[in-house]
Amino acid sequence: MQEDFLHYIWKHKKIESNSLKTTSGESVFISQVGQHNLNAGPDFFNAKLKIGDQLWAGNVEIHIKSSDWFLHNHEIDKAYDNVILHVVWEHDTDVFRKDNTTIPTIQLKDFISKDILHNYKKLFLKGDHWINCENDFAKTDGFVLDNWLERLYFERLERKSKTIEALLETSKNDWEAVLFRMLTKNFGLKVNGDSFFSLSQSLDFSVVRKTQSNQQALEALFMGQAGLLEQEFENTYYIDLVNDYQFLKHKFTLENKHVLPVSFFRLRPPNFPTIRLSQLAGLYNQHQNLFSKIIETNTIDDFYEIFKTSTSKFWNTHYTFQKASKASTKIITKSFIELLLINTILPLKFCYAKKMGKSVDDTIINLALKINSEKNNIITTFNSLKKTSKSALHSQALIQLKTEYCDKNRCLKCAIGSQLLSK
Numbered sequence: 001m002q003e004d005f006l007h008y009i010w011k012h013k014k015i016e017s018n019s020l021k022t023t024s025g026e027s028v029f030i031s032q033v034g035q036h037n038l039n040a041g042p043d044f045f046n047a048k049l050k051i052g053d054q055l056w057a058g059n060v061e062i063h064i065k066s067s068d069w070f071l072h073n074h075e076i077d078k079a080y081d082n083v084i085l086h087v088v089w090e091h092d093t094d095v096f097r098k099d100n101t102t103i104p105t106i107q108l109k110d111f112i113s114k115d116i117l118h119n120y121k122k123l124f125l126k127g128d129h130w131i132n133c134e135n136d137f138a139k140t141d142g143f144v145l146d147n148w149l150e151r152l153y154f155e156r157l158e159r160k161s162k163t164i165e166a167l168l169e170t171s172k173n174d175w176e177a178v179l180f181r182m183l184t185k186n187f188g189l190k191v192n193g194d195s196f197f198s199l200s201q202s203l204d205f206s207v208v209r210k211t212q213s214n215q216q217a218l219e220a221l222f223m224g225q226a227g228l229l230e231q232e233f234e235n236t237y238y239i240d241l242v243n244d245y246q247f248l249k250h251k252f253t254l255e256n257k258h259v260l261p262v263s264f265f266r267l268r269p270p271n272f273p274t275i276r277l278s279q280l281a282g283l284y285n286q287h288q289n290l291f292s293k294i295i296e297t298n299t300i301d302d303f304y305e306i307f308k309t310s311t312s313k314f315w316n317t318h319y320t321f322q323k324a325s326k327a328s329t330k331i332i333t334k335s336f337i338e339l340l341l342i343n344t345i346l347p348l349k350f351c352y353a354k355k356m357g358k359s360v361d362d363t364i365i366n367l368a369l370k371i372n373s374e375k376n377n378i379i380t381t382f383n384s385l386k387k388t389s390k391s392a393l394h395s396q397a398l399i400q401l402k403t404e405y406c407d408k409n410r411c412l413k414c415a416i417g418s419q420l421l422s423k
Contacts (some may be wrong), residue, residue, distance in 0.1 A: 001089055005120055006062045007043060008412040010087055011036055014422070018267045022104040023091045026052040034060055041079045049085060051104050058084035066105060069095045078251040085345050097119035119421045123411055130381055131406040133420055138386040140416050144386070148415035153368065154361070155404070160347040161354065175352065176279060176291045177205035180284075182344045183339035187276045189339075191267055195260040196276075199225045202259050207252045208284060215285035215312055225256045228321075237314040238321045269319040270330065278311035294345055295352060298363050300370045303345065307337045338371045342392050368393035378402045 009015060010033055020028040027050075034047030042059035049056045061083045063069060068088075074080040075095075083103055086095055091107040123132050131137070164178060171177040181200040188196030202225050211218050223229050224245030229238070248254065262273040269275070286309055287293055297303055310331040317327050346364055353360040371392035373379060379389045382398045388394045404410070411417030 001064055002124075003062060003064055004412050006064070006089060007036065007088065007115075008418075008421070009112060010044065010060065012064060012090075012154045012418075014113075014116055015108065016113065017111075020106065020111055022051065023107055024102070024104070026104065028085075028104075028106060036320060042083055043285065047084065051085070056084040058082045060087055062087045064089050066091050066095055067093045072130050081350065085188075115423070116421055119423055123417060123420055124409070132404070132409065133416060134385060136420055137239055137416065138384075140386070141419060144415055144419055149388075149394055149401075150365065151399035151415075152400040153365075153393050154350075156396050157347055157350045157364070159400075161351040164348060164351045171205070174205060176209075176289070177346070179291045179294070179348060180205050180208060182348065183283075183340065184280060186340055186343050187280050188262075188273070189271060189276075191265075191271070192273050192276070194263050195262045196273075198258060198260045199256075202256050203252070203254060207248075207254070210342060211248065211290065212284045215281055216240065217244050217248065218283040219278055219312060221248050222281055223274070224249065225254065225259055226262050226273060226277060227259060228262065228274065228277075233319075233321050233343060235321055264320075269325070270333075272319050274318075274320055275311060275315060275330055277311060278315050279330070280417040282309040282311060283332075288303070291348075298367070300341075300367055303367075304334060304337055304339060307332055307340060335372070338392065341367065341371055342374065365393065368396070374399075 002077070013030060013033060017030060022028060029049040029050040031050065032046070034044030037043055037045050043062045044060040047056075047058065047060045059080075059082050061069070061074065061080060063072075063086070066086060068087045069075065069086065070093075074083075081098065086103050086105040086107060088105060089108050091105050095103045095105065097103055113277065129135070164182070167178040168175070168180055171181075184200035185193050185197035188194070199222065203221070207221065208218070211221055220229070220241040221244075223241055228290055229242045229245050233239075264272055284290065287306065290306075293306060294303075297306060308331060311327055315330055317324050319325050346367060349360055350364055370392045373389040373391055374395040376395075376399075379395050382388050382402070389398055401414070405414045405417075412421075
């Protein structure tokens with residue numbers, strides 16, 4: 001038995017309220033269950049009850065056993081002086097106020113239906129299941145699921161906003177600088193994300209601003225900070241980049257000793273750090289005020305156009321500085337643009353609007369619904385239970401569901417779990 005379950009029962013009045021009595025036999029009528037308190041202090045504030053013939057207004061405390069009151073030292077805590085009702089699963093001792101009068105107690109196990117108790121036990125008997133409700137997930141009502149996924153998507157945006165707010169603080173509220181840090185990290189994908197992010201932190205964004213009119217210089221800046229210009233190759237373009245970087249390094253007093261090394265290992269050539277950094281340089285060379293354009297853009301096709309950029313010409317016939325390859329124009333693909341939209345652009349638009357006191361929820365939803373669903377183990381497994389993920393909104397929501405609810409056994413705070421309990 002979890003105390004969270006008792007909170008759920010009280011909060012949603014999942015009890016046989018018509019026959020509710022205290023352990024001393026007094027009738028109880030619940031007018032208001034109170035406000036759920038998630039911080040220190042009694043579990044529910046400002047409840048309104050009628051116990052026997054007496055009307056009460058005050059707080060409600062919930063425990064598995066009555067004796068937990070003393071286990072938690074509530075008898076010496078002034079915060080609990082206004083508790084008007086003790087709600088427990090099992091009553092094993094009386095609890096007293098300071099004037100030695102007994103605090104009325106309800107023993108919940110006497111007033112819960114067998115069905116909800118059965119559903120609760122079934123839900124939390126996970127066994128070998130991937131998620132607690134694995135056998136029942138497919139039965140979830142479509143309306144409930146759709147609304148829950150939309151809410152989960154915005155929960156995920158809120159979580160990502162915290163990262164953005166931290167970056168804003170360190171960049172003195174320079175939104176362009178925050179965009180650069182986030183984009184650079186996401187250009188590195190999983191393998192080089194941390195390395196690329198450390199690269200973005202190794203230089204002030206003002207250096208990018210002063211360099212971005214020259215794509216080769218910008219590429220030299222990124223490659224040099226990434227430690228990719230520290231070898232000796234008999235290659236004219238490579239030598240030009242080295243010379244450009246040495247000039248920039250001296251001019252802006254740059255250091256890269258804290259930049260994490262990049263990796264080529266197990267990457268497909270289009271994702272090599274050389275290619276991604278050249279594309280990033282091309283993007284910033286094309287757009288002098290990228291953040292402003294992103295905030296003003298609200299259609300998926302316009303975003304595809306903004307990010308439709310390619311490497312410098314040298315990389316048309318190379319993936320590395322050492323070896324030539326078959327000629328191909330290495331334009332940023334739509335699938336890669338969608339990853340940037342999911343992980344950088346939409347969270348940034350959402351956070352910016354919130355900071356400005358505006359709402360762009362409908363725009364965010366419309367964009368997220370037009371982006372293809374991500375593909376990973378979480379999404380594949382959910383889809384095997386019930387075809388659920390049809391867009392980026394769904395895939396991001398399902399990741400939030402799995403990591404923040406299923407993995408943490410927070411079924412009682414989940415709309416799906418709540419529906420299963422109420423069957």
